[in-house]
Amino acid sequence: MNTAAVEQFEASRNRLASLAYRLLGSAADAEDTVQDAYLRWQAADQEYVEVPEAWLTKIVTNLALDRLRSAQLRRERAVGAWMPEPLLDGDPMLGPADTVEQRESVTLAVLMLMERLSPVERAVYVLREAFAYSHAEIAEILEITESASQQHVHRARRRITAERNSRDIDRASARRIVEAFVDAASSGRTEQLVALLTDDATGVSDGALGLAETLIRYSTPQRLAAAVRTGLKSSAAKRRLAGGSPSIHAGVVNGCPAMLVTLDDRVLGVTILEIRDDKIAGVxxxxxxxxxxxxTAEWQRREHDVPLIESW
Structure with missing residues (x-):
């Protein structure tokens, strides 16, 4: 493959990775999908590819759909232990963020809601909402009719819009929210933390050190607050498991305020807060x-704000 063809692909790599991430909810799977697309591009007779961007978009979309439809992936997601991979604000894999729809499409809440869609509905929703493809273009990419594309996106919007939470968060706002969350969780008073939550707040976790066989769910604000308080309570046993005394930082992850627990420049855990009506609706x-x-790799490349807690 000549240098121009390689450069053409590399110029599209971040956009393709962002598309694959939205479709799969996994950074690792997105990277593998883009690499598979590169191999297809390498093998293609590029002289006959009229619009490389459209060709690559179609290849990545269909490779991602093949992954979503695979029996192994369906089994992994069906057992109740799957959760999207979080991405730090500014990661190029998050992709376009000019519109509300683009920003919402990478929140963990929407990525989880998209699990309820069929693979084709998910693809149509992402191509339309996050990348502004026309229905004619989507029909060509997915080899469906324009009317089918319109029907799929209508159904997807109806399912996702009914449940999503939305609020734009900058770093300063995120720090204030996370600071209040950490202060309340560390206060020893569950009611102080419950006061920050909506009446229907819920939570989900993959357990201490991510060892839970299935995701742990908290169905009421009281149960969620109690779990958060327990999780943030420092102890010698927890420090031994962590390998030292971590720091706690505020950040923005997938467009939401987040608490990051770090040690020796490694991220040991992240708690992402979904905001609705100035309260926390999901953890x-x-x-x-x-x-x-x-x-963690992105975290290591950044300068960091002063931690909320220097040594936990």
């Missing part, structure tokens, strides 16, 4: 190392 705790690989 997602992620600690499995394989879910944090890319986030």
């Amino acid at each position: 997602r705790g992620i600690a499995a190392p394989y879910r944090l690989d890319r986030l």
